[in-house]
Amino acid sequence: MPLPSFFDSSLVGALFAPDIQGAVDAGLALNLPAASNDDPRVALVLVDMQVDFIHRDGALMVPGALEDCRRLVEWIYRHVGRITKIFLSLDSHYPSQIFFSTWWRDSAGDHPPPNTVISADEVEAGHWQPLYESEWSKRYVRLLETRHRKQLMIWPFHTMVGTVGHNLSPSLYEAVCYHAAARRSQPLKLSKGSIPQTEHYSILEPEVKVADHPQGRLNRALLQELDEYNLVYLAGQAKSHCVLETVNSVMRELAPRPERIQRLRVLEDGMSSVVVPGIDFDSMADAVFQRHCANGLTFTRTSEEIG
Numbered sequence: 001m002p003l004p005s006f007f008d009s010s011l012v013g014a015l016f017a018p019d020i021q022g023a024v025d026a027g028l029a030l031n032l033p034a035a036s037n038d039d040p041r042v043a044l045v046l047v048d049m050q051v052d053f054i055h056r057d058g059a060l061m062v063p064g065a066l067e068d069c070r071r072l073v074e075w076i077y078r079h080v081g082r083i084t085k086i087f088l089s090l091d092s093h094y095p096s097q098i099f100f101s102t103w104w105r106d107s108a109g110d111h112p113p114p115n116t117v118i119s120a121d122e123v124e125a126g127h128w129q130p131l132y133e134s135e136w137s138k139r140y141v142r143l144l145e146t147r148h149r150k151q152l153m154i155w156p157f158h159t160m161v162g163t164v165g166h167n168l169s170p171s172l173y174e175a176v177c178y179h180a181a182a183r184r185s186q187p188l189k190l191s192k193g194s195i196p197q198t199e200h201y202s203i204l205e206p207e208v209k210v211a212d213h214p215q216g217r218l219n220r221a222l223l224q225e226l227d228e229y230n231l232v233y234l235a236g237q238a239k240s241h242c243v244l245e246t247v248n249s250v251m252r253e254l255a256p257r258p259e260r261i262q263r264l265r266v267l268e269d270g271m272s273s274v275v276v277p278g279i280d281f282d283s284m285a286d287a288v289f290q291r292h293c294a295n296g297l298t299f300t301r302t303s304e305e306i307g
Contacts, residue, residue: 001030003077004178012073012171013055013066015164023174027181030080035185038084040230042306045087046072047203047236047243047271049172052158052165053091054237059165060158062238064272069169072235072270075302076175080182082306084229087222088176089190089203091159091242092166097196098137099155104128114156115276120145136197143208152199153276159193190222191215201245204253223253231263231306235270240281243271244288251292261296268299 003009006022049072052058054065076083096102101111104118106128112118118128120142130137141152159166168176176187193200195213200206204223210216226232236243247266254260266289273282293299 001078001080003074007073007077007171007174009070009074012070013169014171015051015055016170018170018173018177020174020177023177024181027080027178027183030182032081032182035084035183038082041084041228042082043085043087043226043229043232044076044083045089045203045226045232045234045236045246046172047089047234047246048091048159048238049088049169049236050091050159050165051167051169052163054169058158059156060274062272063275065237068235068237068270068272069172071302072267073171073175075267075270076179079306080179083179083183083185085185086176086179086187087190087226088168088187089192089236089242089246090166090168091193091200092161092191093157093159093193094161094196095157096132098130098132098140099153099199100157101154103132103137104130104154112154114154116154118152118154120151133197140197140208148207161194188225190219201242202249203242203246204249207245218249218253223250226250227260229263231265233265233267233306235267237271238274238281239271240273240285244285247292247297248288251295251297255295258296262298264296265298265300267302269301269303 004026006019006026049069052060053062054069055061105111107126118141122128123138123141144150144152180187190203192203192215195206195210195215197210198206198208205218206216234243234247273285
């Protein structure tokens with residue numbers, strides 16, 4: 001399928017008002033069959049393709065994300081007749097959350113700057129003190145280390161609800177509208193990351209479960225819906241965090257059904273890793289992905305045909 005005439009690849013990563021009417025009109029003009037008739041059924045899961053992660057001036061811009069976005073947008077246009085449904089997650093934050101500086105201060109009363117790693121030992125020693133939910137916070141950092149083998153990272157404020165940085169990148173938004181109109185397929189938006197007491201990288205579950213929060217447990221309804229597709233493509237930002245943890249969640253849940261893992265496709269040129277001085281997140285992510293590939297996960301590229 002050729003790229004639509006309204007699409008300008010040079011605008012990927014730019015802030016502009018999406019031409020929704022133009023995208024819808026162009027999609028309708030294709031006269032494609034409704035997605036409900038697809039065989040095979042193909043899902044595209046896009047993780048956190050938001051301004052703050054993709055655009056050059058984004059609050060937590062991921063190096064390489066702009067080029068990833070351009071490839072994914074063009075992939076949607078080229079394969080609009082094959083993609084059954086698009087799933088979109090939105091990282092959605094508020095100012096006081098456990099991974100922001102507002103939650104912590106040191107013995108001198110100073111808040112940690114972005115990219116600070118907070119260890120359980122430092123918290124227990126009183127070097128870092130939680131300003132909210134003290135007992136939970138102390139248990140949380142210890143659980144991260146013992147159960148999840150990671151430490152709490154303080155991030156810059158990003159994808160804050162109500163800000164421009166929270167929005168989908170405009171070029172992607174147009175592509176989603178184009179697909180929705182062309183295939184009579186409603187995209188599904190998934191909000192995550194708003195639980196104050198926990199990180200929430202995976203679109204399926206938070207790092208530590210919060211029983212009394214609606215998003216605090218595994219999203220089995222989403223897993224069941226994705227199970228209805230013959231192929232599930234995944235991409236987005238960031239490879240090292242939200243895409244990786246999403247894949248981790250899926251692989252854990254599908255471990256009893258290895259035949260279903262065969263339908264997963266990760267678009268390796270549609271994701272990039274967060275860069276923080278002194279931490280090689282990309283190599284860490286690659287090591288985990290390699291283990292998943294040994295268990296049946298398939299990596300592919302946007303230049304390859306669907307299948």
